[in-house]
Amino acid sequence: MKSLTEKRPRPITDWDALYRQGTPPWDGGAPHGELVRALKEHPFPKGASVLELGCGTGSDAIYLAQRRFEVTAVDCSPIALERARLRAEYHDALLRFVLDDVFEFAPTCGQFDVVYDCGFYHYIRMTKLGPYLDMLWHLTRPGSWFFCLAGRTGERATGGPPQVSEDEIRLELGRLFEFVHLRRTALESPIRPQGFRAWSCLMRRPVPAR
Numbered sequence: 019m020k021s022l023t024e025k026r027p028r029p030i031t032d033w034d035a036l037y038r039q040g041t042p043p044w045d046g047g048a049p050h051g052e053l054v055r056a057l058k059e060h061p062f063p064k065g066a067s068v069l070e071l072g073c074g075t076g077s078d079a080i081y082l083a084q085r086r087f088e089v090t091a092v093d094c095s096p097i098a099l100e101r102a103r104l105r106a107e108y109h110d111a112l113l114r115f116v117l118d119d120v121f122e123f124a125p126t127c128g129q130f131d132v133v134y135d136c137g138f139y140h141y142i143r144m145t146k147l148g149p150y151l152d153m154l155w156h157l158t159r160p161g162s163w164f165f166c167l168a169g170r171t172g173e174r175a176t177g178g179p180p181q182v183s184e185d186e187i188r189l190e191l192g193r194l195f196e197f198v199h200l201r202r203t204a205l206e207s208p209i210r211p212q213g214f215r216a217w218s219c220l221m222r223r224p225v226p227a228r
């Protein structure tokens with residue numbers, strides 16, 4: 019019998035090449051509307067430490083830094099990070115960008131109040147779900163938040179993100195965190211005015227009862 023992993027498509031790994039070609043389909047050049055909305059509904063404590071996994075060209079990380087969070091944003095693509103640094107300079111935003119593979123960076127960077135992931139989980143789960151969940155455990159502590167935006171099943175248009183079902187999200191991320199919300203949203207894209215179907219998944223690591 020084939021395992022689930024065998025059936026899944028291989029993710030694209032040459033991220034730098036995709037950025038070099040121009041603006042990739044996930045890069046709307048502005049903070050994601052769903053991030054803005056979720057922050058209004060659940061304002062994290064002032065000065066909270068936030069780690070963004072796979073920050074791309076930095077729009078969301080900069081938005082978070084402008085809201086006075088202490089932001090660390092990691093990406094493995096030198097081109098994406100160069101664009102992110104220029105964007106941060108333009109907006110006069112103060113945050114820390116790290117050029118690294120998140121799996122290399124995570125073991126030494128400590129724990130965060132909030133871990134944010136837009137568009138990384140839905141790729142990495144296809145080949146490295148176990149290491150990804152181990153990493154999230156390592157990066158959070160009881161009470162930490164995890165906020166994830168990921169492609170949603172049922173999208174027919176081509177060129178969008180990998181798609182994840184509700185059951186998969188509940189099974190995979192629900193192993194570590196409690197759901198605060200799991201709702202339907204869209205991810206903005208320069209190639210599709212209405213964006214692509216997505217999940218907004220806000221979660222919290224349980225605090226053990228005393």
Ligand SMILES: C[S@@+](CC[C@H](N)C(=O)[O-])C[C@H]1O[C@@H](n2cnc3c(N)ncnc32)[C@H](O)[C@@H]1O
Pocket residue numbers: 033034044045046071072073074075092093094095098118119120121135136137138
């Ligand atoms: C779909 S893009 C999303 C970028 C950004 N979050 C956004 O929404 O515009 C995924 C990002 O993850 C980065 N990435 C992929 N694998 C990575 C890894 N192992 N470590 C760090 N960054 C990674 C890619 O370079 C890319 O910028």
